[in-house]
Amino acid sequence: MDIKHSLKQRIVIVFALMSTLVAGVFAVGIIATVHVVEKRLTIISLGGNLHRILAQDSIDDWRHRPEKGELFYADDGVGDVAMSDDLKGLQPGFQEFYRGKRAYYAMVTTVGERRYVLLRDQRKFEKRERILFGVVLIGFVLSVLLAILLGRLLASRVMAPVSRLAGQVRHRDQLLELAPVLAGDYADDEVGALAKSFDETLGRLREALGREKLFTSDVSHELRTPLMVLATSCELLMDYPQLDERSRAQVQRISKATAGMNQLVETFLLLARTEGRNAPQGQRAGLEQIADELAETWRRPIEEKGLTFIVQAESRPHRAHSQKTYNAPLLRSVMGNLLRNAWHYTDQGFIRVTLWDDGFSVEDSGIGIPLEKQQAMFQPFVRGDEQRGEGLGLGLSLVQRICANQHWQVTLASRPSGGCCFTVTLQEGELAVGAACFLLEEAGLVAIVSVS
Incomplete structure (x- = not known):
């Protein structure tokens, strides 16, 4: 799975990984060096002690002569100095020797025909190694944590100019002609x-x-x-x-x-003049007035196609009727494009325009729009059925641009029995969403795609 991180996170991760690798190499090096040095010192120490014991003039009471933690044996010794069978198979030189679960360092030498063995218990060395491992492990963990902390601090400082530049580029004022130059605020890097x-x-x-x-x-x-x-x-x-x-x-x-x-x-022309801002008020008209004008224009071509054209007005429950007026050219263009779209893609059945207090819907029984294509229908040059030769696919894109300019909301839904329903709510915010959802739920429509 491709996991995407921000640039700051990637810097911290790389810094932490690099520090982990370096700290790990040093930790392994320290442990390996200590182990080699300890083995070398043990060889020198055991060899010296064995040589000292053998240099004694008298061999009486040899058991008291080795250092503490060491045991001395001879193959012809008596008592505690006598060599046991498990020691007789040891080769001359330094080696590790185990008696049960206990480990020893063994130094074996031969003088004439006699064999001598000096053993040293490893428990003291193992204890020191465990302490060393603990110290190295704690140092390794602290190094990684410190690397992550320093990585975050350094990444924040390194990324500060990039984050500031990203914020300036995202600002919509940068598209204005009088926007300040960005490069003047940054170093030559x-x-x-x-x-x-x-x-x-x-x-x-x-x-x-x-x-x-x-x-x-x-x-x-x-x-x-x-x-x-x-x-x-x-x-x-x-x-x-x-x-x-x-x-x-x-x-x-x-x-x-x-x-x-x-x-x-x-x-x-009106949209070009606004440059994304709210369009001037200009001529205003009520929703019913625009609907009557367009109904008179479209009734004949719709009925000539053999379709039933229905224009009805209804009020939602618990909402008082209000005589609101809207930008007439823009509202006429939105409703006209939706009627043209319904007429173009409907071959039989009906086209119905439903008006309510703060919006309207244009519903048809046409060929419909596939679910996977509904979101893209509001993009320029996208058409519902490529087999039909008329149209450039700009109507719904224009509807979306006008609705965004006026803070209206256009909603697309599929009818269960076929066809589409475009709902335009002429108000902002959560009320717009609630209005669209109410009408669509009442009509039993599915596959809602909202564009505001």
Whole structure:
């Protein structure tokens, strides 16, 4: 499993691992050195003691001559000095010897035809080794803990400029043209180079956003004139007496498309001017007024497709009716795009618009949207059914942008019997979530995807 850590944590981990490795190598080296030195000193000491004993003129009462903790034996000795059978098989020189569970160091030598053995009990050495192991282990643990503490302190100081730079880059004011330069606050090191790179990248991003803003504003502004010409020409053609019914229907279709394009241009221009801030109030209208206008526009194409078009108003329980007004162009664009989306993807059944005090829903019995694709539907250029040739996949993205600008909430849910339900709640905070959940629970809808 790939476990991801922050850069600060990784510095502490690397510092601790490095210190653990160094402390471990030193601990093993100390133990190994002490063991080798102890063995060497034991060989010298036992050899010297055995030589001293053998240099005595008299061999009477040899048992009292070895040092404390040592035992002396001879193969022709008598009493306690007599060599037992287990000692007779020892080879000349230094070696370890065990009697039962007790360990001894043994020094064996031969003088003429006589063999001599000097034993030293290892319990005193084992006790010293245990103390040494304990001291080394405590030192090792303290070294690791100290390394972790120092690693955290050093990582905090090392990461402070990086954390400050990350906070400055995250700040949305950096996208403004008058935002201060980042590189001036940092030294000429790697962090300073990173800040300089961010300055260059943010500069290019500001230029791109500026070009996009100018392009959107210029295109939207320039399209107004030809759209006004189209709308005026359609009005004049509709008054032409010799126009047959088929031609009149085509002119009405052109007029309707022109009105929709004009609405879309107005919305794009308004969003481009706001730059992510709340759009100006401008023309305001009530929810029912916008719904009536769009119902008059969309009723005929929906019914010509063989669908049932329903517009109904209802109030939620325990909520007093209020005559609120909203930004008319933006609300018209949101509801119009949802109606267009429902009309485009519904071949049979119905399209229903339900109004309540602080929002509305657009429900259809169309082909629906797969669960794995619902979250992505609010992204630009994403379409529900790629087989259908019309549309660029910008409608729902535009709805999401408008709702985010106005602090509204749009909610997508799948109908159990097929189709979708888009719910737009025209209020902020927890009330918006509660309103959407109430309507969806009442309709028995599932797979809720909320975008605000």
